[in-house]
Amino acid sequence: MSLALVLDLFGTFFFAVSGSLLAARRQFDIVGSLFLGSVAGLGGGVIRDLVLGQVPSAFDRPVYLIPPLAAALVVFFLLGSVERFRRLLLVFDAGGLALFCITGTVKALEAGMNPAASALLGVTTAVGGGLLRDVVANREPQLFNRRDLYAVPAMLGAGLVTVLWHAGMFGTAAALGVAAVVFGLRVLSLHYGWHIPRAAGTWHGSRRE
Amino acid sequence: MSLALVLDLFGTFFFAVSGSLLAARRQFDIVGSLFLGSVAGLGGGVIRDLVLGQVPSAFDRPVYLIPPLAAALVVFFLLGSVERFRRLLLVFDAGGLALFCITGTVKALEAGMNPAASALLGVTTAVGGGLLRDVVANREPQLFNRRDLYAVPAMLGAGLVTVLWHAGMFGTAAALGVAAVVFGLRVLSLHYGWHIPRAAGTWHGSRRE
Amino acid sequence: MSLALVLDLFGTFFFAVSGSLLAARRQFDIVGSLFLGSVAGLGGGVIRDLVLGQVPSAFDRPVYLIPPLAAALVVFFLLGSVERFRRLLLVFDAGGLALFCITGTVKALEAGMNPAASALLGVTTAVGGGLLRDVVANREPQLFNRRDLYAVPAMLGAGLVTVLWHAGMFGTAAALGVAAVVFGLRVLSLHYGWHIPRAAGTWHGSRRE
Numbered sequence: 338m339s340l341a342l343v344l345d346l347f348g349t350f351f352f353a354v355s356g357s358l359l360a361a362r363r364q365f366d367i368v369g370s371l372f373l374g375s376v377a378g379l380g381g382g383v384i385r386d387l388v389l390g391q392v393p394s395a396f397d398r399p400v401y402l403i404p405p406l407a408a409a410l411v412v413f414f415l416l417g418s419v420e421r422f423r424r425l426l427l428v429f430d431a432g433g434l435a436l437f438c439i440t441g442t443v444k445a446l447e448a449g450m451n452p453a454a455s456a457l458l459g460v461t462t463a464v465g466g467g468l469l470r471d472v473v474a475n476r477e478p479q480l481f482n483r484r485d486l487y488a489v490p491a492m493l494g495a496g497l498v499t500v501l502w503h504a505g506m507f508g509t510a511a512a513l514g515v516a517a518v519v520f521g522l523r524v525l526s527l528h529y530g531w532h533i534p535r536a537a538g539t540w541h542g543s544r545r546e
Numbered sequence: 547m548s549l550a551l552v553l554d555l556f557g558t559f560f561f562a563v564s565g566s567l568l569a570a571r572r573q574f575d576i577v578g579s580l581f582l583g584s585v586a587g588l589g590g591g592v593i594r595d596l597v598l599g600q601v602p603s604a605f606d607r608p609v610y611l612i613p614p615l616a617a618a619l620v621v622f623f624l625l626g627s628v629e630r631f632r633r634l635l636l637v638f639d640a641g642g643l644a645l646f647c648i649t650g651t652v653k654a655l656e657a658g659m660n661p662a663a664s665a666l667l668g669v670t671t672a673v674g675g676g677l678l679r680d681v682v683a684n685r686e687p688q689l690f691n692r693r694d695l696y697a698v699p700a701m702l703g704a705g706l707v708t709v710l711w712h713a714g715m716f717g718t719a720a721a722l723g724v725a726a727v728v729f730g731l732r733v734l735s736l737h738y739g740w741h742i743p744r745a746a747g748t749w750h751g752s753r754r755e
Numbered sequence: 756m757s758l759a760l761v762l763d764l765f766g767t768f769f770f771a772v773s774g775s776l777l778a779a780r781r782q783f784d785i786v787g788s789l790f791l792g793s794v795a796g797l798g799g800g801v802i803r804d805l806v807l808g809q810v811p812s813a814f815d816r817p818v819y820l821i822p823p824l825a826a827a828l829v830v831f832f833l834l835g836s837v838e839r840f841r842r843l844l845l846v847f848d849a850g851g852l853a854l855f856c857i858t859g860t861v862k863a864l865e866a867g868m869n870p871a872a873s874a875l876l877g878v879t880t881a882v883g884g885g886l887l888r889d890v891v892a893n894r895e896p897q898l899f900n901r902r903d904l905y906a907v908p909a910m911l912g913a914g915l916v917t918v919l920w921h922a923g924m925f926g927t928a929a930a931l932g933v934a935a936v937v938f939g940l941r942v943l944s945l946h947y948g949w950h951i952p953r954a955a956g957t958w959h960g961s962r963r964e
Contacts, residue, residue, distance in 0.1 A: 360690075361746035368697045369690045370745030372673070387596055387805055388814050396597050396654075399662040413747045445814075453817040464790070468891065473677065475686050477893050481778075481787045488786045536788030537779035538831045569899075570955035577906045578899045579954030581882070596805055605806050605863075608871040622956045682886065684895050 340509050341440055344516070345382065345394070346404055348436030352466045353378030353408035354416070355430040359474055361412050362422060370412060375405040376473050378433070381466035385441050385458055389448050427527060430467055430479060434487070435520035438463035438494035439512055443502070452499045459495030464488055486526035489533065494519035549718050550649055553725070554591065554603070555613055557645030561675045562587030562617035563625070564639040568683055570621050571631055579621060584614040585682050587642070590674035594650050594667055598657050636736060639676055639688065643696070644729035647672035647703035648721055652711070661708045668704030673697055695735035698742065703728035758927050759858055762934075763800065763812070764822055766854030770884045771796030771826035772834070773848040777892055779830050780840055788830060793823040794891050796851070799884035803859050803876055807866050845945060848885055848897060852905070853938035856881035856912035857930055861920070870917045877913030882906055904944035907951065912937035 356377030360370035379395040386393040395401045416425065441462025445455035464480050464487070471478040480487050497515050501507040525531065565586030569579035588604040595602040604610045625634065650671025654664035673689050673696070680687040689696050706724050710716040734740065774795030778788035797813040804811040813819045834843065859880025863873035882898050882905070889896040898905050915933050919925040943949065 357745060361744070363690070364692060365690045365745050366692055366742045367745055368701075368742060369692070372689060372697060383597070388801070388811055390599070390808070390810060392599060393597055396659065396663040396667055399660060402662060402666065409745070412745060413743075416746075450814065451817060453820060454814045457820065458814055472681060472890060472893070473687060474690075475681070475684065475893065478891060480790060481781070481783045481892075483782060483784050483787070488790060492786075533784045533786060534831075535779070536775060536783050536785055536827070536830060537834075566954060570953070572899070573901055574899045574954050575901050575951045576954055577910075577951060578901070581898060581906060592806070599808070601808060602806055605868065605872040605876055608869060611871060611875065618954070621954060622952075625955075681890060682896060683899075684890070684893065 340512060341443055344436045344512065345440040346400065348433045348440060349378040349382070349401060350404035350408055351378075351429045351436065352381070352433035352470070353405040354411060355426050355433065355467065356405075356470045357408045357412035358416060358422060358426045358429070359470065361416070362426075363474065367409060367413060371405060371409040373470060373474060374408045374412075377466045377470035378405050378408065379466070380469035381437050381441065381462040381464070384465045385444060385462040388458060388461070389445065389450075391448075427479075428524065431520050431523040431527075433466060434463050434491055434523060435494065435516040437466065438491040438519060439498050439515055442495045442498040443507070446499065446502050452503065456492070456495040456499045459498060460488065460491050463491040463495070483535070484530055484532055486523060486531055486533065490519040490522040490526070493522065549721060550652055553645045553721065554649040555609065557642045557649060558587040558591070558610060559613035559617055560587075560638045560645065561590070561642030561679070562614040563620060564635050564642065564676065565614075565679045566617045566621035567625060567631060567635045567638070568679065570625070571635075572683065576618060576622060580614060580618040582679060582683060583617045583621075586675045586679035587614050587617065588675070589678035590646050590650065590671040590676075593674045594653060594671040597667060597670070598654065598659075600657075636688075637733065640729050640732040640736075642675060643672050643700055643732060644703065644725040646675065647700040647728055648707050648724055651704045651707040652716070655708065655711050661712065665701070665704040665708045668707065669697065669700050672700040672704070692744070693739055693741055695732060695740055695742065699728040699731040699735070702731065758930060759861055762854045762930065763858040764818065766851045766858060767796040767800070767819060768822035768826055769796075769847045769854065770799070770851030770888070771823040772829060773844050773851065773885065774823075774888045775826045775830035776834060776840060776844045776847070777888065779834070780844075781892065785827060785831060789823060789827040791888060791892060792826045792830075795884045795888035796823050796826065797884070798887035799855050799859065799880040799882070802883045803862060803880040806876060806879070807863065807868075809866075845897075846942065849938050849941040849945075851884060852881050852909055852941060853912065853934040855884065856909040856937055857916050857933055860913045860916040861925070864917065864920050870921065874910070874913040874917045877916065878906065878909050881909040881913070901953070902948055902950055904941060904949055904951065908937040908940040908944070911940065 353374035356374035357370040360373040383393040438459045442459030445458040562583035565583035566579040569582040592602040647668045651668025654667040771792035774792035775788040778791040801811040856877045860877030863876040
C-alpha cells in the first residue's frame with residue numbers, strides 16, 4: 338500500500354471516530370453512529386475527489402468502508418463510556434485534520450492542479466469532513482471555534498506540502514513531519530487557547546473614527 | 547418509460563411531498579415549498595449522479611422537474627390543512643426511501659460499480675434527499691432518529707437489490723417486492739417503535755469493568 | 756477578461772462579503788470569516804461546475820481566491836463596526852444573487868444544456884452560495900424567508916437570460932439590465948415586504964370544505 342493510502346485510511350479512521358463519538362454523545366443508535374462516522378471520515382475525501390473529477394475513493398475502493406465500521410465498533414465497545422468525551426473527540430479530529438491536509442494536497446498536486454488550488458483543496462479536504470459532520474448533526478462547526486486554531490494548522494500543513502512537493506523534498510519523513518506539526522499546533526492551541534483576531538477588527542472595544 | 551425511470555420519478559415525488567409538507571409546517575412560502583421539495587426529491591439523485599460522474603438527471607431531463615412542482619401544488623391545494631401532518635410526512639418519506647434505495651443501487655450496478663459500492667450508493671441515494679431536506683431546514687435529520695429504523699430498511703433494500711441483480715433475478719416483480727419490504731419495515735418500525743442499540747454500548751446503565 | 760468572468764468575480768465578492776459579515780456578527784475569527792466568505796462566494800459556483808462536469812472555477816483559476824480574501828479584509832478593516840449590519844448583509848447578498856443567476860444560466864447554456872435545465876442551474880447557482888453560508892453557520896436559510904422575495908427574482912432573472920440568449924439578444928447591456936431587475940426586485944421586496952402565498956393554501960384562516 339502506498340504512503341498516501343495509509344495516511345488517508347488513518348485520517349478516515351480518526352475523523353470517523355470523532356463522528357461516532359459525537360453520535361454517542363447525542364445518543365444516536367449504532368447505525369446513526371456508522372453514518373455520522375462515515376460522513377466525517379469520508380466526506381472530505383468525497384468533496385476532494387468530486388472537485389478533481391474522479392470517482393470518490395469511498396465508492397471506488399471498498400477498503401475505505403473499513404475505517405468507519407471500525408470506528409463505530411471502537412466507540413460502541415470501548416469509548417462509549419469515557420468520561421472526557423469532548424477532549425477525545427477533539428484529539429481524534431486533530432489527527433484527521435493533520436493527515437487529510439496532506440493527502441488532499443498531494444492528490445491535487447498529483448492530478449496536476451496549480452499550487453494555490455492544491456493547497457486550497459488540501460485545506461478543503463481537511464476541514465470538509467468535520468464541517469459536514471457538524472452540519473449534519475446540526476451544531477455549529479468546530480471550524481468556527483473562536484478560542485483556538487483549527488483551519489490555520491491545516492492551511493500551514495497544506496502550504497508546507499505544496500512547497501516541499503515542488504522542491505522535490507516530499508516523502509515519508511516529510512509527510513510525518515508535517516502531520517506532527519499540524520497535529521501539534523492544533524492540540525497546543527486547544528491547550529493554551531491560542532487564537533487569532535476576530536472577523537471584525539473593531540467589533541470589541543472602541544470604534545474607529 | 548423504463549421501470550427505473552418510473553420508480554425514480556415516484557420516489558422523487560414522494561420525497562418532494564415530504565419536503566413541501568415540512569415547508570408548510572414551517573410556514574415557508576410556495577416557492578420555499580418548491581425548493582425544499584426539490585432539495586428533498588432531487589438531492590439524493592444529484593449526489594448519486596455526481597458520484598457516478600454523470601450529469602445529474604435533475605438537470606438533464608426536464609421530466610424530473612414535474613414531481614417537485616406537483617408536490618408543491620398537492621401540498622398547497624390538498625394537504626396543507628391535514629391534521630396528522632407529521633405522520634403524513636413520515637409515510638411519504640418512507641415511500642421515497644423504499645424506491646430510492648432501489649434506483650440508486652441499480653444505477654450504480656449499471657454503471658459497473660462493485661457490489662459494496664453499489665449498495666453503499668443506493669443507501670446514500672435513499673437517505674441523501676431526506677438528509678439534505680432536514681439539514682437545509684435546520685433540524686436534526688430523520689436519519690438520526692433513535693426510536694425507529696430509518697437507514698436499516700434502506701441498507702436491507704440496497705443489499706437485496708445487489709444480490710438479486712448479481713443472481714440475474716432482478717426485474718419488475720423483484721423491485722416491487724423489495725420496495726414493499728423496505729416501506730413495510732420502515733412503517734412498522736415507526737408504529738411499533740422497533741429500534742437498535744445506541745452508538746455507545748454502555749452509555750446507559752452500569753459501566754463495564 | 757470576458758463579461759461573464761467579471762460578473763462572476765463581482766458576484767463572488769458580494770456573496771463573500773455577506774459571508775464575512777455574518778462571521779463578524781457571530782464573532783468568528785478572521786480565518787472563520789475567510790472560510791464563511793469563501794463558502795458563500797464560491798459555493799454556488801462549485802455546485803454549478805460540478806453539475807456541469809467541469810473542474811470548479813474556484814479550484815481552477817486562482818483569481819477566484821481574490822474576492823473572498825478581499826471580502827474578509829474589507830469586513831475586518833471597514834465594515835466590522837457598521838451599525839446597520841443586517842441591512843448591509845442583505846444588500847450584498849442581493850448583489851450576489853443578481854449576478855449569479857446570470858452567470859450560472861449563461862454557463863449552463865454555453866455548455867449546451869436545455870433551456871429548462873439552464874434556468875434551473877442559474878437559480879441553483881444564485882441561491883446555492885447563500886444557502887450553504889446559512890446552513891454552515893447553522894441558521895435558517897435566507898431563501899426560506901417568508902416576508903420578502905428571494906428565489907422569485909433569481910427565477911425571473913434566470914428565465915429572462917434563457918429567453919434573451921435563445922433570441923440572440925443577450926449581451927453586456929442585457930446582462931446589466933437583468934441584474935438591475937433582479938437586484939431591484941429583491942431590494943424592493945425587502946423594503947415593501949412583498950411576499951407570495953404560503954406553502955399551505957389553507958394553513959391560516961378557515962379550512963376548505
